[in-house]
Amino acid sequence: MSTATSEGYQHLHTLLQQLHDAEYLLSHGPKRIALAEKKVAAAGQDCEAQKAAIKDLKKSADQRNLDLKTSEAEIEKLNGQLNLAKTNKEYDIIRGGIETQQASSAELEDQILEILGDVDEAEAELSQKEGAQSELEENLASIKQEVAAKEPGLLEEVDRLNGEIKEAEKIIRGGDAVSAWKRLRLAQGPSALARVEDGYCSECNTQVTPQDSVRLNLAEFVLCRSCGRILYHVSEE
Ligand SMILES: [Zn+2]
Structure with a gap:
């Protein structure tokens, strides 16, 4: 996941928490x-x-x-x-x-x-x-x-x-991704997104598959296969 994309998701996640x-x-x-x-x-x-x-x-x-x-x-x-x-x-x-x-x-x-x-x-x-x-x-x-x-x-x-x-x-693009985001935001509020930490979803502790890890690295829109949240990598400092 490019730094810009992961920072974008991280920023969106922070804003959702602040709004909450x-x-x-x-x-x-x-x-x-x-x-x-x-x-x-x-x-x-x-x-x-x-x-x-x-x-x-x-x-x-x-x-x-x-x-x-x-x-x-x-x-x-x-x-x-x-x-x-x-x-x-x-x-x-x-x-x-x-x-x-x-x-x-x-x-x-x-x-x-x-x-x-x-x-x-x-x-x-x-x-x-x-x-x-x-x-x-x-x-x-x-x-x-x-x-x-x-x-x-x-x-x-x-x-x-x-x-x-x-x-x-706006970081979320594409019809399916946008509608999934809208649905998740409504249902989950600030936990519509989940960080991936050491290869695991931070919300449900399920390991991210190697394929999903590759997709995340390609800045694709990936949902956790277990809890359904939007996954993002924490940007490396
Ligand atoms: Zn999860």
């Missing part, structure tokens, strides 16, 4: 943004769930407060009846009722205190979750900024590389 890298970086940006957006949304849902849990706790504290008021009113009513008791038996029954009601009030008070403690805890947890959410939002904003800053340069690079590939691919 640039296109990867270009598509990677939106993926990073989508992932960061997903995290922000999940954190938002987490906060909403926490707020709902706090609301439920407060509701149950409110309900117990109402029950406590009812219980206290009942105690007051029973205390009034106590003074009007006509017999000792009646007095004892009312007294018993008051004691039962007092026990139930005390229990409600305990429950209310416990729930209020839970509310404090849940609110502290909420503020942690909100902090995490705003951190994720900041992260998303900086990723967006970074991606937007890199995009024009990458687009320009992709354009430039596509232009250079158009020039470089």
